Amino acid sequence: MLFENMKTAIEDFFYKKVIRNILMLSNFGRRSVLGEAASGYNFDYMYENKPHGFLGIGYLIDKMLLNLPAVQATRLRRVNIVKIVSNEIENHRLQGKTTKILDLACGAGRYLSDIVKIFSKNKIEIVGIDYDNKSLKLAKNLSEKEGISKEQIRFVKGNVFRLSILKKLGKRVDWRPNIVIASGLTVYIDDDEVINMLKQIYEGLAHDGCILIDSQESNPSRKLMEKVLKTKQGAWILYYRSPAQWRHWLHKCGFRDIVISCDQWKMYNLCSARK
Numbered sequence: 001m002l003f004e005n006m007k008t009a010i011e012d013f014f015y016k017k018v019i020r021n022i023l024m025l026s027n028f029g030r031r032s033v034l035g036e037a038a039s040g041y042n043f044d045y046m047y048e049n050k051p052h053g054f055l056g057i058g059y060l061i062d063k064m065l066l067n068l069p070a071v072q073a074t075r076l077r078r079v080n081i082v083k084i085v086s087n088e089i090e091n092h093r094l095q096g097k098t099t100k101i102l103d104l105a106c107g108a109g110r111y112l113s114d115i116v117k118i119f120s121k122n123k124i125e126i127v128g129i130d131y132d133n134k135s136l137k138l139a140k141n142l143s144e145k146e147g148i149s150k151e152q153i154r155f156v157k158g159n160v161f162r163l164s165i166l167k168k169l170g171k172r173v174d175w176r177p178n179i180v181i182a183s184g185l186t187v188y189i190d191d192d193e194v195i196n197m198l199k200q201i202y203e204g205l206a207h208d209g210c211i212l213i214d215s216q217e218s219n220p221s222r223k224l225m226e227k228v229l230k231t232k233q234g235a236w237i238l239y240y241r242s243p244a245q246w247r248h249w250l251h252k253c254g255f256r257d258i259v260i261s262c263d264q265w266k267m268y269n270l271c272s273a274r275k
C-alpha cells in the first residue's frame, strides 16, 4: 500500500511538474494543458499536422506530440469518416438523391470540407452544429478558403443537447438528414445520454439513412490525458466503450446493417448503421 502511494506520488510529480512544463513550450501541448484539449480547433490542429512552438525545442515537442499514436489515430479517423460518407454519397448518386448531412459537434468541420471538395459536382447539403465560437469561426474560414458555398455547408451555433435540435429534427419535414455524424462527442457523455441520443437520431434520420458515430475502446495516451491535459470541464477523462456495447445499443434502438471498425491502435471504433 505504502509502495503504491509512493509510486503514485512520484508519477504525479513527474506528469504534473516535469511533463506539463515541457508541454507548455509547444502550441499543441500548451492549449491541451490549459483547458482546450477537446476543442474542435485543437482537433483541427491534429488534422492539419503542422508543428509550431516556442523556439526550436517547442517546435520539436509539437512535432513529437503530433506524431503520438493517439494523434495519428485521430488523423486516420478523419480519413475513414470521409471514406464511409463517400460511399453513401456514391449510393445516393445512383438513386438520384441529394445527400443531406447533419454533423453533431462538428468542431472545425475539416472532414466536411474534405467531402464537399471530393464531391463538388454532387448534390450535397451539410449542416454542422457546435457550441464553440472559435471552432465555428475556423470552420467557416476553412470552407470559405476552399470556395465552398453556404448552400453546401452551413455551420450553426448550438448545444446539440440543450437546444433539442435532435428532437426538432424528427418533426421537420422540409430538411431531414440522410446521414448523421457524431464524431468526438459520445466519449464525453454517459450511457443514458448516449442511448437517448441514438433514439433521437433514429427518429430524425430519413428512411434508409445512415448514422456514423465514433467511440474509443482505449487510448495509448490515456495516462497523459488524465494526468496533465485538460478540457473546459477539467481533466480529460473519457468514457471508453467496447464495440459489442455499441452493436447492442444500435440494434436496440432499431438500427440495422451495423458495421463497426477498429484502427490499428485499438483506439477508435467507427460505428455505422442504417435506419
Ligand SMILES: C[S@@+](CC[C@H](N)C(=O)[O-])C[C@H]1O[C@@H](n2cnc3c(N)ncnc32)[C@H](O)[C@@H]1O
Pocket (backbone or CB within 6 Å): 038, 039, 040, 041, 043, 044, 104, 105, 106, 107, 108, 109, 129, 130, 131, 132, 135, 158, 159, 160, 161, 162, 182, 183, 184, 185
Ligand atoms: C473532440 S471535438 C470533435 C470535433 C469534430 N467532430 C471532430 O471529430 O474532429 C468535440 C467538439 O464537440 C463540441 N461539443 C461538445 N459538446 C457539445 C454540445 N453539447 N453541443 C455542441 N457542440 C458540442 C466541442 O465544442 C468540440 O468542437
